[in-house]
Amino acid sequence: MILLYVLLGLVTVLYTFVTWNHGYWKKKGIPHISPLPGFGNMLDTFISRRSSTFILVDLYQKFPNAPACGFFNLRTPSLLIRSPNYIESILVKNFSSFHDNNNSYVDKESDPYFSTDPFFSSGTDWKTNRAAMIPMLSPGKVKAMFLAMKEIMKQMEDYLENNSENIDAKHFATLFTSDIIANCVFGIQSNSFLEGDNHIFRKLNKKVMESFHNPLKGLIFVSFPRIAKFLRCRLVPDSAYTFLKEVIMQVKEFRETNHIVRNDFINALLSAYNKAIQDNDGCIENPEVLLLGRAISFFIEGVETSAITISYILYELAVNPKVQETLKKEILSAFSKREDIEYETLQNLPYLNKVISETLRKYPPVLVLKKKCTENITLDMDGTKLEIEKGTPEFFTSSSLQGFSLFMASTK
Numbered sequence: 001m002i003l004l005y006v007l008l009g010l011v012t013v014l015y016t017f018v019t020w021n022h023g024y025w026k027k028k029g030i031p032h033i034s035p036l037p038g039f040g041n042m043l044d045t046f047i048s049r050r051s052s053t054f055i056l057v058d059l060y061q062k063f064p065n066a067p068a069c070g071f072f073n074l075r076t077p078s079l080l081i082r083s084p085n086y087i088e089s090i091l092v093k094n095f096s097s098f099h100d101n102n103n104s105y106v107d108k109e110s111d112p113y114f115s116t117d118p119f120f121s122s123g124t125d126w127k128t129n130r131a132a133m134i135p136m137l138s139p140g141k142v143k144a145m146f147l148a149m150k151e152i153m154k155q156m157e158d159y160l161e162n163n164s165e166n167i168d169a170k171h172f173a174t175l176f177t178s179d180i181i182a183n184c185v186f187g188i189q190s191n192s193f194l195e196g197d198n199h200i201f202r203k204l205n206k207k208v209m210e211s212f213h214n215p216l217k218g219l220i221f222v223s224f225p226r227i228a229k230f231l232r233c234r235l236v237p238d239s240a241y242t243f244l245k246e247v248i249m250q251v252k253e254f255r256e257t258n259h260i261v262r263n264d265f266i267n268a269l270l271s272a273y274n275k276a277i278q279d280n281d282g283c284i285e286n287p288e289v290l291l292l293g294r295a296i297s298f299f300i301e302g303v304e305t306s307a308i309t310i311s312y313i314l315y316e317l318a319v320n321p322k323v324q325e326t327l328k329k330e331i332l333s334a335f336s337k338r339e340d341i342e343y344e345t346l347q348n349l350p351y352l353n354k355v356i357s358e359t360l361r362k363y364p365p366v367l368v369l370k371k372k373c374t375e376n377i378t379l380d381m382d383g384t385k386l387e388i389e390k391g392t393p394e395f396f397t398s399s400s401l402q403g404f405s406l407f408m409a410s411t412k
Helices: 002-019 024-028 052-062 084-093 123-137 139-162 169-184 192-198 200-212 215-223 225-230 238-257 265-279 287-319 321-334 350-362 398-403
Strands: 068-073 076-081 368-372 377-381 384-388 393-397
Touching: 024 068, 052 068, 052 076, 052 368, 052 393, 052 398, 076 084, 084 377, 084 393, 123 139, 123 265, 123 287, 139 169, 139 192, 139 265, 169 192, 169 200, 169 287, 200 238, 200 287, 215 225, 238 265, 238 287, 265 287, 287 321, 287 350, 321 350, 393 398
Parallel strands: 076 393
Antiparallel strands: 068 076, 368 393, 377 384
């Protein structure tokens, strides 16, 4: 009998612990979906039935007239921001109160390299990492990258001629972006169109993406970040960092020995690395973290993200032959009087820009943007007040916003 009372007491305490804040959004008058004890509104994600993105899209559509709606990410009360005015207020006007990225699953101690990515940094680290990344994307460096792309495009043309019947758009795009990043960021020739998936650079990309898309690892990182931190889990495997370090050091030695200076990304990375070592002023505790952190960011976001966008563009052109024909005419007209492709000409192709922009609208690379409130604040939009407490996570579903007919003249 005593054991029964003890068990009943433990169950009561546990139930109280997992449900004590379930009235949070009701007290604030924010529309929301009733949560389940322990799982909040994320049960489907926990059992791998649906991703959290689809859950947020459903939530977005459930409250069409609400500027924001609440949900529970397990036990954490979170906000899904729907109104473009509120989104602008949070990301622009009041950004100082929402500058932290709500990506706690990338731990600085467990993965010091990937945590330097601005998308996964918070506080002063975010500002420092973002400021260090911007100079590497200057127009001059992008133009220098374009010159290297022209050599890769010759191999791409040969590949298309030899594989003209059936082409996997995603695989084709990944071969292209792999060559671009290998050449422009790391200063090596990967020759993906010649060697296919056998090249070590392609094998590295496959290994990294398998780690990223591991469902069990993703569940632990997103749902149980403390457990992930305790186990010192990493999104990027150690072998990736080892490989990148070897490549960069070989390029560094080769360029210094042969006195080679190129206006490219790897030169900017090496310059920042050498400066950090020479200054030794304590501002950068570990120059190697700076070097590998920037390298893995360019690798992941340059290869996979760009390949996905390119594959969607190819798909849309395939199913919309009129758009394909119009784009073809613009490109042929622009280069009819030139034997070679020039960077400046590409910058003045308005229809191409429209095709890319429309593809990004329909298939945004970042489906969900996450921020965290850093101080208590009240947002007032058109007489409607939204009180947000410090520490509250904010979510923005770009796919819902960009496809919502209320905000678009035409979404078809």
